Amino acid sequence: MQDMVHKLIQKNKTKIFMFILDGLGGLPVNGKTELEAAHIPNLDEIARKSATGLHIPVDYGITPGSGPGHLGIFGYNPKQWEIGRGVLEALGLGIELTDRDVAIRCNYATIQEGLVKDRRAGRIPTEKNRALTARLQQEIRQIDEAEIIFSPGMEHRFAVVLRFPEPLEHNSDMVNDTDPQKIGKPPLKPEPGNPQSERVARIADKLIKRVAELLKDEEPANYILLRGISQVPRIPTMEEVFGLKALAIAVYPMYRGLARLIGMDTPPVNGDIKEEIDFLRDNIEDYDFFFVHIKKVDSYGEDGNFEGKAKKIEEFDSFLPEILSLKPDVLIVTGDHSTPALMKEHSWHPVPVLIHAPYVLGGLSGGFSERECLKGELGIFPAYHILPLALANAGRLKKFGA
């Protein structure tokens, strides 16, 4: 798919906006989904004039994590590219990863008599995390041949990058998580899954011991657990594949990190929907494609907060006139996956999508919801087809064949 699209790319001055309401899709509670319960007159109105449908993020019955969910909507078949959690986390924290790096997602944890007492060290405040992580960085700059780079995240989370002197072989990251997943158990030792990952396991093990020594008098964060040990996959950029200079506008680190992996510019953004739109406006001249990520829809879904999720969608709806006033040539509104409040987690259900552009049928959906989008001209289709459709609507794809 990408190969064919790539050969047909033609550039122009059009602007494509992709607004991702994270975890948008839902399921009925008292007969209505979150989208159906929300009062969203603006989305309903453009849905009636747009190409609508439902996208399948990965495949039938497959519940996507955030990585595969976003790859799909960015036009990449998520079955072809695997992104480790450590890589996502490190990118999101602003670390520019290279092919010499292994990234690890870490938790501060509490250990007592060799057993994990709290896998999150009581969710220590972010400020405390920053102080601890700064201290670790000051004390630990190198282990054997690897440079060690720490970066604090939110609450108990941080990332560590092991930077080696030369590019790593493929599959150098096959080292298990050390988080035992249950309290009352000892942390696991990092073990190599193959010969080329032995050096990573060795350094990870030394890292854990050094940190434990440094933190031994801390309370409650006296230990670390390692997860998602991973190398950067080499994914071609959106510029290379689709000819798009792309800007990611996302408040949360992980989504900027993911976008950076496919070559988007990812400056930090603070605030919420309003600030994101302001940021878009300020940068509209410099890019072709704008990915705007709205996290809280998913967060409310994961909390099982049906009302909160619906309200957040309503809030987005209220900004739609302002978004349209920026005159995108193509406006896409969808999610990266479903997070039904009913389930309190990501799910496999297809996600409503609308493509607002001049060359659509429209007139098929009565509004913007799972059941109304089902009536739309796009049908039910794999997420990675959204981007070629956007390119086509933007006049960015030449005819195929004579």
Added chain:
Amino acid sequence: MQDMVHKLIQKNKTKIFMFILDGLGGLPVNGKTELEAAHIPNLDEIARKSATGLHIPVDYGITPGSGPGHLGIFGYNPKQWEIGRGVLEALGLGIELTDRDVAIRCNYATIQEGLVKDRRAGRIPTEKNRALTARLQQEIRQIDEAEIIFSPGMEHRFAVVLRFPEPLEHNSDMVNDTDPQKIGKPPLKPEPGNPQSERVARIADKLIKRVAELLKDEEPANYILLRGISQVPRIPTMEEVFGLKALAIAVYPMYRGLARLIGMDTPPVNGDIKEEIDFLRDNIEDYDFFFVHIKKVDSYGEDGNFEGKAKKIEEFDSFLPEILSLKPDVLIVTGDHSTPALMKEHSWHPVPVLIHAPYVLGGLSGGFSERECLKGELGIFPAYHILPLALANAGRLKKFGA
């Protein structure tokens, strides 16, 4: 697809029921399909609350036999696995096939002056078949290097297995049918299609001659015709691929045989729908997945008996409350293919499917029929996606990626 699903399997205590109304899909006669003409209040009611759609058994325009039809609904892409008719028949008759075996579906036939007079020997009674087949088995136990195993079926049908001393090479079964398909023609000689099938052709030819000699004074069954000469494909089991301990509940041998090929337990069951449901109830604790096969829907379709097919569907409908009282976590009702009474044969048309489970949209189909299922949330999709959807709904699939 299977690879991805396989990696995400997590086991739990859920029960998945799959009721297959063989040949369920139909076409309109006087404006209504069999499903539309049938009075099926229970199916209509759960269809309104279920995920509905239409599955494509194999591909657009492709009419499936029973083998591919069932592989698809069991979660296997039927284009990847070929199952010979002889293999199906032999398995259905309870023969445990090995990789040393070639199975052949045989008919008793009537031959006169070297020409086929009746391809089914007047559909001799099953009792007569048993007597004849027992005699053949007594007289013929070995031909050259192959052990010969006979097994009687219904009426004029029986199976023969050629069991060789060692595992057979791939494609050792490329030998033509000997049934000329028309009366008044001579039976065909079994010819090898490649070098590795020469031994099978040779032994098949000797078998026909030995049998003809033994039956020469019989009337009307004085000859045999060979069809579907085939080896067992090596298909991974449902336990291996999907983590499901599966029970097949089917009265007809062929469907049990097919289920056994993918590792289902297939004890014999007598009776009809009522007895099948009783059997399910008696075994519910011991399995995760229950395939229940209802044959007669297809049989009426093949007879062109529109009324009979609709009545059989109505009969199934009347058992639905009892099925639901067994509290399946996921209930699937569909067919393996369409058999429109209008056509009197299997057809390529997509088949209505409903998945009754807690995490569905529902509210899209007004009832259970071809045209109403088209409005459903599953859309039109390949049959082999049904099983991953069932697994997802049963909480048996982990999230993909971080």
